[in-house]
Amino acid sequence: MKIALLGYGKMGKTIEQIAIQRGHSIVIKTNNEDYDISKADIAIDFSIPTAAFNNITHCLNNNIPVISGTTGWLENYDKAVALCEEKKGAFIYASNFSLGVNIFFELNNTLAKMMHSLKEYNVSIEEIHHTQKLDAPSGTAITLANGIIKEYSNLNGWSLEPNKEDALPITAKRIDAVPGTHTVTYQSKVDTIDIKHTAHSREGFALGAVVAAEWLLGKTGVFSMKDVLNIN
Ligand SMILES: NC(=O)c1ccc[n+]([C@@H]2O[C@H](COP(=O)([O-])OP(=O)(O)OC[C@H]3O[C@@H](n4cnc5c(N)ncnc54)[C@H](O)[C@@H]3O)[C@@H](O)[C@H]2O)c1
Numbered sequence: 529m530k531i532a533l534l535g536y537g538k539m540g541k542t543i544e545q546i547a548i549q550r551g552h553s554i555v556i557k558t559n560n561e562d563y564d565i566s567k568a569d570i571a572i573d574f575s576i577p578t579a580a581f582n583n584i585t586h587c588l589n590n591n592i593p594v595i596s597g598t599t600g601w602l603e604n605y606d607k608a609v610a611l612c613e614e615k616k617g618a619f620i621y622a623s624n625f626s627l628g629v630n631i632f633f634e635l636n637n638t639l640a641k642m643m644h645s646l647k648e649y650n651v652s653i654e655e656i657h658h659t660q661k662l663d664a665p666s667g668t669a670i671t672l673a674n675g676i677i678k679e680y681s682n683l684n685g686w687s688l689e690p691n692k693e694d695a696l697p698i699t700a701k702r703i704d705a706v707p708g709t710h711t712v713t714y715q716s717k718v719d720t721i722d723i724k725h726t727a728h729s730r731e732g733f734a735l736g737a738v739v740a741a742e743w744l745l746g747k748t749g750v751f752s753m754k755d756v757l758n759i760n
């Protein structure tokens with residue numbers, strides 16, 4: 529595949545290495561909006577929250593399938609879906625492309641189904657990332673929170689404030705070069721249940737994005753990593 533890397537920062541560079549190892553070529557690598565997308569078979573956007581939606585719409589308007597891993601732009605997600613449907617294009621967004629985190633999402637959903645009726649446990653999320661991260665909480669923490677909130681009728685959303693009524697508390701920590709650590713905790717007076725995913729590098733995210741691009745090429749529609757990984 530001829531791949532356009534929209535965003536050539538930490539993730540763009542890691543994706544480049546993996547894509548080349550898997551036999552693909554990089555025809556565009558850019559850190560701005562000045563590129564000729566028609567040269568590419570597919571685009572992979574790992575840019576910044578304020579640029580992602582423009583990159584995605586530019587691809588869809590030019591009939592180029594697009595993968596986005598950029599977080600912090602989801603207020604425009606429904607518009608991206610509508611444009612993809614209108615243009616009969618192809619689009620995948622995932623807050624986290626790694627295989628391990630997508631399994632962790634399923635574990636989180638199952639655990640929330642088991643825990644929601646046990647009122648003695650309080651649920652919370654902690655995420656830790658590197659100090660260069662622009663958004664908080666992480667997109668992954670928001671996906672985890674949504675998986676929990678849908679099971680809890682007393683939770684109306686999530687909050688970075690610790691004691692907000694009706695909200696699932698998320699703590700976002702920024703430490704050195706941490707690639708991404710997420711912990712979901714259920715705490716009672718007598719015990720604690722934690723489930724935790726620790727990324728050791730960016731390789732898992734990057735491999736997942738390239739696998740998603742390979743899977744998406746030639747398809748039409750809006751998909752998720754559940755479709756790519758065939759998780760039921
Ligand atoms: N979904 C996942 O699996 C996953 C994994 C890691 C990171 N991320 C997300 O991906 C994004 C990028 O992460 P990163 O660590 O590579 O960040 P980064 O800061 O290292 O790279 C982002 C790059 O985007 C560039 N950029 C700025 N404006 C742009 C524009 N208009 N078009 C294209 N590029 C532009 C910046 O110059 C920078 O080089 C973040 O939102 C991060 O949260 C997602």
Ligand SMILES: O=C(O)C1=N[C@H](C(=O)O)CCC1
Pocket residue numbers: 599623624657661662665666667668669707708
């Ligand atoms: O490094 C980042 O930034 C990451 N962003 C994603 C998120 O916000 O969940 C995935 C993990 C790494």
